[in-house]
Amino acid sequence: MIRISIDAMGGDHGPAVVIPALLAVATRRSDVRFVVFGREDVVRPELNKYPKLADIVEFHHCDVAVRMDDKPSQALRHGRRVSSMWRAIDAVKNGEADACISAGNTGALMAMSKFCLRTMATIDRPAIAAIWPTMRGESVVLDVGATIGADAHQLVDFAILGTGMARALFGMERPTVGLLNVGVEEVKGQEEVKDAGRLLREAGKMAMDYRGFVEGDDIGRGTVDVVVTEGFAGNIALKTAEGTARQIGEYLRAAMSRTLMAKIGYLFAKSAFTRLREKMDVRRANGGVFLGLNGIVVKSHGGTDAEGFAAAIELGYDMVRNRLLDRIEADLDLFHARRPLSSSRSTEFADDSNE
Amino acid sequence: MIRISIDAMGGDHGPAVVIPALLAVATRRSDVRFVVFGREDVVRPELNKYPKLADIVEFHHCDVAVRMDDKPSQALRHGRRVSSMWRAIDAVKNGEADACISAGNTGALMAMSKFCLRTMATIDRPAIAAIWPTMRGESVVLDVGATIGADAHQLVDFAILGTGMARALFGMERPTVGLLNVGVEEVKGQEEVKDAGRLLREAGKMAMDYRGFVEGDDIGRGTVDVVVTEGFAGNIALKTAEGTARQIGEYLRAAMSRTLMAKIGYLFAKSAFTRLREKMDVRRANGGVFLGLNGIVVKSHGGTDAEGFAAAIELGYDMVRNRLLDRIEADLDLFHARRPLSSSRSTEFADDSNE
Structure with missing residues (x-):
């Protein structure tokens, strides 16, 4: 039940x-x-x-x-x-x-x-995760607006949280994860994003398969199962995609009602359009999951x-x-067991912690 | 010539x-x-x-x-x-x-x-401006990736630069301008964006009609003629929109070739699809203008x-x-003439400058 x-x-x-x-x-x-x-x-x-x-x-x-x-x-x-x-x-x-x-x-x-x-014990800030329809199926994108900005450790937390959600949602063992950035070359982008990339690469065996940086157009392409970013850029990406989908829907409607031939074509292809509308239906992907x-x-x-x-x-x-929460907790334990606490935010309290 | x-x-x-x-x-x-x-x-x-x-x-x-x-x-x-x-x-x-x-x-x-x-005399950093097709026509969006991050003064510079471009491109006297943010309420968003909003509201008569914050879905809607943001979020928004358009194009192609009825419908509506393809053609909006x-x-x-x-x-x-450059220079002069230099970045050198 x-x-x-x-x-x-x-x-x-x-x-x-x-x-x-x-x-x-x-x-x-x-x-x-x-x-x-x-x-x-x-x-x-x-x-x-x-x-x-x-x-x-x-x-x-x-x-x-x-x-x-x-x-x-x-x-x-x-x-x-x-x-x-x-x-x-x-x-x-x-x-x-x-x-x-x-x-x-x-x-x-x-x-x-x-x-x-x-928030969970080792988590600084929660994130909001969205399910994003892609050419390959669906991806998890976070944070889409819980907080503005994120440091490298918070981005790593988001990666772990998103991994847990992808595992729970898509039933996969080791989802692929990418950090949203403005270029795939290592030289570009924000320091926090670069540092987070380094932490993820060095993290050893985890429940995620970290694939490096991805760009805005990789989200819809479905390049990775989990796209990680801070809430400002994530929210703008989500709303921009929604806006673009609506805009193209408008173009399509206008084009199909413009001429008699187009209207006839629309009637013939009606089931195809219904299918398309279902694919583009934002209601199907409705729901932001609060993670952390x-x-x-x-x-x-x-x-x-x-x-x-x-x-x-x-x-x-x-x-x-x-069992989303169990998965996330297991992943967090795995990550923090492998990382000495001294290199995390909790340095000062390491000796007092329950280790 | x-x-x-x-x-x-x-x-x-x-x-x-x-x-x-x-x-x-x-x-x-x-x-x-x-x-x-x-x-x-x-x-x-x-x-x-x-x-x-x-x-x-x-x-x-x-x-x-x-x-x-x-x-x-x-x-x-x-x-x-x-x-x-x-x-x-x-x-x-x-x-x-x-x-x-x-x-x-x-x-x-x-x-x-x-x-x-x-860079121009009062400009800290140049921006890259893109032309974005919208439901109302076209808008200018900047910065789409010249630099990562921007302080309030740089965002104001971008607003002035984008205004000049919109005036030159669309032949309008006083384009509407919005700052990209994650919510339209005054309380949300990054400090830099809030401060930039305040500076623009207080700037007095300018060649722009500042309309406040806009969100990601306002870009495609064409809510304002000029959308201002820093390069990280701007680049991600641009690429996400391109990716979404490509994704929907794929959906549409797949839907139209799936059944015989859909294929017949496609033939009837072919000119409508051609029109749609032209609307969605990224080549038409090709070209990032370096401003500043x-x-x-x-x-x-x-x-x-x-x-x-x-x-x-x-x-x-x-x-x-x-005459893009003339327009931008006039707008910058107007803005800086109305703003005492003491409140700009150049405070320390105000007395040594060529005034």
């Missing part, structure tokens, strides 16, 4: 999108149960529409809902312990749920997740529909089923 | 692509003349294929060609004063040409351009064909014709 906690108040549409998504997931996965948090007056009517949910949903009323434009500090001030977002995260902490899904605002969700779940925390939290896109929110739930489900 | 100097040895294909491009440009613009630099034994045979070029091309032999994998320092050591790349740039410096075009390696071309032409130097240098993509190289030449031509 996999138990998922749900913040029903997040996203642009709230329970109207979240609750139907639960039904969609339940029809596809029989061993799922939900703990849902939200305001009784808006969630209960939605729940009542789907009698099938009665057996698999446990509902808890919360007075407070974090708003989409709340700053993280505001959200923590007003929403700690009492908001649907906090309580959904807290359900993971206290063992009532295996993973938490919210379409609420990213900054607030990350702040609350850090505050409530805490003592618990699984998945952020759904705020503007998505029920199918998109269901995809985010299923992502969380898969992460639980495939 | 507009005179363009050409490094015939750059790019993956050298003179075989460069020389036919000259003819393509000459058939479209009657007032263009070329000064071509390269090795006699490979350039002359190409020139001889096109008798029409005899009247408008002046050829100079150079012993040395910068290699595509030369590091900037190597290129400077072996190629200064003697290589086709250097001499093409130098032709701009000594007034023999109005702009220089090369498909040679970016690092070497930038290093030589800086060394030979020098005392001269116009355009970098063509190394792997392009004659049509792509011709587009880079025409970009240089348009920049000359529309």
Whole structure:
């Protein structure tokens, strides 16, 4: 049985999108149960529409809902312990749920997740990992916006976290990993990226197959399974790709409705276009996974529909089923066992640590 | 008459692509003349294929060609004063040409351009500006990889440089400008980006209409005419967009050849697909303009064909014709006249400067 906690108040549409998504997931996965948090007056009517949910949903009323434009500090001030977002995260902490899904605002969700779940022992900062459709299948790209900037050690942490996710998600033993940079030659790029590359090359046997630097166009090509970068460049890359896909979709629509011949062609090729649209459907890849925390939290896109929110739930489900946290912890242990603590950030406390 | 100097040895294909491009440009613009630099034994045979070029091309032999994998320092050591790349740039410096075009390696071309032409008086670092096709038309995006990182003052310089280019290229009086960031709220993002935003807001009347922060998906949407960022994120955004376009092109090809119905549909809609392909054709937007130097240098993509190289030449031509450098200098003067020098980088030398 996999138990998922749900913040029903997040996203642009709230329970109207979240609750139907639960039904969609339940029809596809029989061993799922939900703990849902939200305001009784808006969630209960939605729940009542789907009698099938009665057996698999446990509902808890919360007075407070974090708003989409709340700053993280505001959200923590007003929403700690009492908001649907906090309580959904807290359900993971206290063992009532295996993973938490919210379409609420990213900054607030990350702040609350850090505050409530805490980062893993050797991890400085969590990252947000996206699943990126590629020509070869899918890749994991992180960080796509949890924090701005990252030093070499944090980039190495991201590489380990992303490796764990790729192993859990794609069922591969030793995913290939690349550091996003502006050129494949060793001479180029930021010092942090170069240093991280050196650390990864020297790290000895790990669960990852480090392949060196990759460039922006390697992401869509699927050159590596895991693309590692800091949150500023990662967020810009993700949004730029989304924008480009939308732009080409517009071009295509315009081209196909321009002439009678094109319209006829469109009718003949309609199933091909449907296939293409499915391939380009961002809802299928919906869900940013928060990595580096003592618990699984998945952020759904705020503007998505029920199918998109269901995809985010299923992502969380898969992460639980495939033991994401165990894999990450094993990889971190392996890495830190091989690296003397003196060369890591924790130098000063090395003697006091639990070694 | 507009005179363009050409490094015939750059790019993956050298003179075989460069020389036919000259003819393509000459058939479209009657007032263009070329000064071509390269090795006699490979350039002359190409020139001889096109008798029409005899009247408008002046050829100079150079012993040395910068290699595509030369590091900037190597290129400077072996190629200064003697290589086709250097001499093409130098032709701009000594007034023999109005702009220089090369498909040679970016690092070497930038290093030589800086060394030979020098940066403009108040400019710290040059930038590379790309023309980005958008849903609304085209935008200028910079820096796409001249240097990694940029402080607030450099970002402001880039905004002014990009404004000058947009004015010259699109013929608009007051282009809209945005700073690339990871969120539109004022609280997010890098300190440098926030500080640059503040400087631009406070700058008073300028030739630009500063619109605040934009995100990755705003680039393709055409939200602003000029998108400003530092070279790491800019390069990653550009390459990610190119990769995404290629990826979707692949999807489309695969979808259209999958079933008989789709193939028939493709035949009917062929002209629409041709139109789409033209829209997505990266050759049309080929050419990175080096901004902030005392001269116009355009970098063509190394792997392009004659049509792509011709587009880079025409970009240089348009920049000359529309007085890019005059516009930039006027904008810089306006900006610095309104800003007391004490708040710029040059504080210490303000009294010794030529004011």
